[in-house]
Amino acid sequence: MGEFDLIAKYFKRPARDAVLGVGDDCALLLPAPGTHLAVSSDMLVEGRHFLSTVSPERLGHKALAVNLSDLAACGATPRAFTLALALPRVDEAWLAGFAQGLFALADAHGCELVGGDTTQGPLNICITVLGEVPVVDGRSQALLRSGAQVGDDIYVSGTLGDARLALEVFRGNVQVPAAVFEHARRRMEQPSPRVALGVGLRGLASSAIDVSDGFLGDLRHVLQASGVGAQIDIDIAINLLAAPALSTGSNADLMLQISSAQALEWVFAGGDDYELVFTAAPANAHRVAQAARDAKTRITRVGRIEAEPGLRLEGSQGLVQAEKFGSFDHFAPSVK
């Protein structure tokens, strides 16, 4: 099978919303009047962003999900994406599975594949997503990292640390009941981009970011961009890990292997969560809660924005040094 047959068989579908889709030198889109175009690109490499054990369906899902998560963090409505794919060889079963997972998520979000590239090379998946954000009275409704205000509540969507738990099981560092592992593995391999929540928070949240490198590390980007500090409640944060609750009724002994220090490390610095961290004025708390219900997404208030720079982790057991929780860095010395 050649390059053009491969594209025709697995990735070319009739254009829907696009003026011109896959098959020419460029795709053509008609931007909606009164909107900003939101653009983001993410590249996935084996061993960094996924393990070789992942199914092609879940990998197709994840490759698009991590990009949709960036749109969600800006409150953008997904519109279209391009896919560039380097493959060691043509494996039709792999391609069929990958395309199935990819298109299932794309269709769920009305996000159309409009173009891309395929080439032979070490497995690499690069997706660029395009979305739209309304401009109201000349002001963009996009959620930015730079808008957090002193006194704002800090919220997190969904749960945190589960993807890291799955990774630690894969690495042989911990053992957990099968049901807990399956849940955590799905969170790692098939994350849920919080697109509906992001759209619902337009005009409500003062800032937002998606958690990809780790909660505290990504929150630090918000604090830095906004010129503020934050206090985080450890007692609430530690419960953001889904695993302990899931292990109720199964083998509780296995769960004991996860210390609270580990749980905190995974929640604060686990990474690969693709949840939203966002801030909103306390006066908006009810509308924020309603937006989360409308988006069928759990949110948890975990802290507050403060004027004093830096990050303070406080709980019933006292303070924890925030500095010990690093953020995933693709070029940190340990991976050089």
Added chain:
Amino acid sequence: MGEFDLIAKYFKRPARDAVLGVGDDCALLLPAPGTHLAVSSDMLVEGRHFLSTVSPERLGHKALAVNLSDLAACGATPRAFTLALALPRVDEAWLAGFAQGLFALADAHGCELVGGDTTQGPLNICITVLGEVPVVDGRSQALLRSGAQVGDDIYVSGTLGDARLALEVFRGNVQVPAAVFEHARRRMEQPSPRVALGVGLRGLASSAIDVSDGFLGDLRHVLQASGVGAQIDIDIAINLLAAPALSTGSNADLMLQISSAQALEWVFAGGDDYELVFTAAPANAHRVAQAARDAKTRITRVGRIEAEPGLRLEGSQGLVQAEKFGSFDHFAPSVK
């Protein structure tokens, strides 16, 4: 040096045209009213799209150039791009050179880097370009593959086959004078996207495509999309190779190593040319010639669109079978 320092040092510049540039989850652009957004992605892999011997400056240029060439083929005006980069390690000298070559070309075309991604992994460069095409009286001015009409002239910009000549020298298959090699090598490593020509051909050309996989192979895409055939003049086409003319006055013996069969193979199926092949009605010939002069780009009329399907190569020496000239395919059996 970490991921964020790397981005800040080499790739983050103040936003110019963009509403929001590098540094948030998404970039934000304000689309120009009355335009279509043109989108294209190309991924470059070592050994496929460039040799390990290429300088980082030229690689930075080429990675963007091959994408701008897709915009040129649609007659789109470049606007912005994203860059996703997988690097085996942080090499600051390499990054500085790459960024220099990349931004020099970007600035020459007013095309702004608005976002992207960096990760550790086998060297891989993925760029997505965004451009704009006017919509006039409800009709897109984009040049498509599907518009060629019977009787149209077929034109090629610049020269063809030089990049392939350079590759054959690198492979040790031919020897040429140093000046010829340097010219050919520059054509391979630092192609000139024909953006000004593409923009100038809006409303004049009936179809266009850029030559990346090989002249005849890419022309076939136009013929197929347009439901037509073509006749190509071999005597004209063979002179599209720049090398013989450049070797005048230097060691003519070395040039003898290039047979006319080789020259024809490189012109027709060499690939990596990033020139435009386009069609236009004979009635537009003068305006097309003027558009080429305005764009300071040489164009050559090499044939004519015919109703009979297929590709006919005709010259003073008789006919040549078009079927012998394949097109580069990333997944063709020979490269599996």
